[in-house]
Amino acid sequence: MSLYADEIIRFSSVLKISYNLIAGRDELKRMKLREKKHLISVALPFSDLIYGFPNLVPVFPIRMHMFNISKYLSYLGSASNIFGWDNVSKFLGFVKNAGIEEISKIIDEIIDDVIETLNQKYNEMYDIGVERGISTDFCFALKTLVGMHVTKSKNVSATMNYSIRCSAWNKYLESLKSIDDSVKDIWLDIPPRNIGNSIELLQDNIRSVINELEKLSGHSYSDNTLREHFKTTNQIRRDYKTIIYDIGASDIIPCNPATFSEILALLSLSFQDYNSNAKRYAENIHQMVNEMRERIRKGLGMDVSKYHKIMVTPMFGGWEPKTHEIIYKLGGRALYADWDVLRFLEDIPISNRRDPIEAYAYFLADITENGIGCDNDILTDSYIRVAKNLGADGLVFNQLFGCHSVSNCYRLLKDKIRKDLEIPSMYYTFNRIGENVEQISTRLGAFMEMLQ
């Protein structure tokens, strides 16, 4: 029996987000070829400016690939066009309840394979990145991103490049030109500190990016479009936080903890480009909140008060996806909240700033100063903040091979955890998916034992 499928199919919102993530290739193709839209490659949740133009489409490049299970998901997609996702979800639930074995097995395979199939593709991209000659010292994320660009940059008109404090990241962005020099690279430099006139400078840099996007799009920039988009993404950020904290960290959750972690992993991946359609993503994640609450209200949730809450981080640059299943089997529940650690879940302050460019500048300055671009002292404070808000009983740190920026602060973090939180923590090293599962499992086993 599947650990995930039985429950995931009850959430039509999860089916929709999975479908848009994995089977987005056809839709992207249609937008590019028939609707003559420009696809713009993005990585990390930096897609917002692109949404200011009607014919520009941000895409996290792995989504342009064909996945093994796309075919089956496409059948579900076609069914949803006729019956709607809610009915597809009900039908799948009916099949599972009725125990129609053959179909039930296929459903298990489709749903279980969403994250699994993505991981296979990630490893494939990693190998292509390595073959391309990228420094072996680079982290998993950068190797896979190179692989994604080697295989798919022919489909994109531009890459959206944000400089962050990680020098390897900036080097990777610079290397994209050598993969395909016909792809335009659009750079947004973010001053490392919010001092002096850095906000004005950042606004100028944002305006230059907007000029570049205008040239590409052929449409003029409009304050209103960007303002409306920021309102939409703020709603996404709030719903995302509700799922992590109000629902995920409570004693009754809507499904088993491993499924819940799987949903958090799905959100973490898809949040980077909102599956190329922010309004649709906003509707889906809002529906997810409602569906989760509804299950809890109807008494269909699971009492997890005895399961230890384990914050697992950082995972955005690559992590072993078996982690949450292992933790669940050992009596815990893994919670992923990287985007909040890095401050991407803060509102873009559009409600108190009329000019969306100014609002976005403040948002980026905050991320840079207090999240992804900050120094290790502030970053470790951010880990502590999130662990506190989650009420975590333990913290598992994923030390990425090759990461000298975000993953190298465990020693400092450990001291702070001991002092400020008084909870146990551990780290494991990660290089490539599936490479280290046994060792991770043994280490997690000893760690969870300590919590009993």
Ligand code: SF4
């Ligand atoms: S911060 Fe670390 S994980 Fe992120 S891109 Fe840089 S090296 Fe990779």
